[in-house]
Amino acid sequence: MSVEGVEEKPEFVRLLRQQIDAEQGITFARFMEQALYHPDYGYYISARKRIGKEGDFFTSSSVHSCFGRLIARQLEQMWQLLGGKDFIVAEQGAGEGHLAVDVLDAVSEQFPAFYERLRYRIVEISGDARQRQKKTLQRHLDTGRLDWCTLTDLQGMRGCLLSNELVDAFPVHLVQTVAGELREVYVINQGDDFSEELRAPSTPQLTEYFAQIGIAPAEGNRCEVNLAARDWMAQVADVLEEGFVLTIDYGYPAKDLYAPERHAGTLLCYHKHQTNENPYQHVGCQDITAHVDFTTLQQIGLKHGLETLYFGHQYQFLMGLGFLELLMQMQSHETDPIKAQALRMSMKRLILPEAGMGESFKVLIQGRGVGQPELLCARRIQDIRMPAAGLS
């Protein structure tokens, strides 16, 4: 730590500044890639507790196990839809392993026949995260249902590719329209600080991106462009022989993400449960994220043979999977009123729009070779049978 609670890795900052000098400035995407994934100092790569109370931020799966338990219900239906045979769930970017353990616990307890045919494969870039995932998931490692692999190892898979808060952590290009021309943000050195400079785009893909979605960013607005998300979607679509891609993240359709009134974009940093908009502080010690463009994910998916089966808010998705029913069930087993209240509060956080995760998070389900099934998550609230117990 140095002054005023700013956490720093001075040797990393020195290294970045040398790189910036050598290359006479680097794109913001390159800067973000280094800050998050540098092999020695990157935020996601170096040893650190990132998720949960002692970390920098919460994810839905770290808020309550019901998130993973409800997703397990959706996965079980997908397994049935593919004929109840061998089924792979591949989770990319598993963090602390919370989602994986909750899904695997729920499947082993409630759907033993599915558990027998299930292989849960984790694709994780961070060796540090993999170590902790192994500890969290030891009991499922012991049953032989779990392993770690790369995306290319999944070639020809049947099942579901799952991710929660993966795509928002990909490095993004920053662009701004000046006098009708698209310009890109480069990071340069200025005295002892990092600074920014607008230059011509580093790649024609940035202009092509906006042409694809049919949107021209408004004059002066800052926008993020996640080219890595496009490549990822194409790769994911290509490894999937038959089945589903279930992507959960905060984001919007392109018309909302790039709306004229969104002047400063969505770039946000997380450090010890505080948010800030300065990616040039706590370098390598804070998360940097940007909201996901779900229109582009669907367009690229379609180009690679994936049809959109479902797109909605996280609260709708969880409600469809029986959120209220599960909340009542869990509450009825809780005799301590204080614990029952805490349970309600953390579960509600997953669905509440403001300060909660219900509306800012979206869920996209795409499919290959599965037709247009009626997915469990798409059930309307009025069609869900409720248990008799009340909810206060």
Ligand SMILES: C[S@@+](CC[C@H](N)C(=O)[O-])C[C@H]1O[C@@H](n2cnc3c(N)ncnc32)[C@H](O)[C@@H]1O
């Ligand atoms: C915000 S965390 C997601 C947490 C987790 N899914 C959850 O629900 O708690 C992002 C995770 O994605 C991993 N990650 C980032 N880029 C990746 C990539 N290209 N391939 C695999 N994992 C990646 C990070 O190491 C981290 O574990």
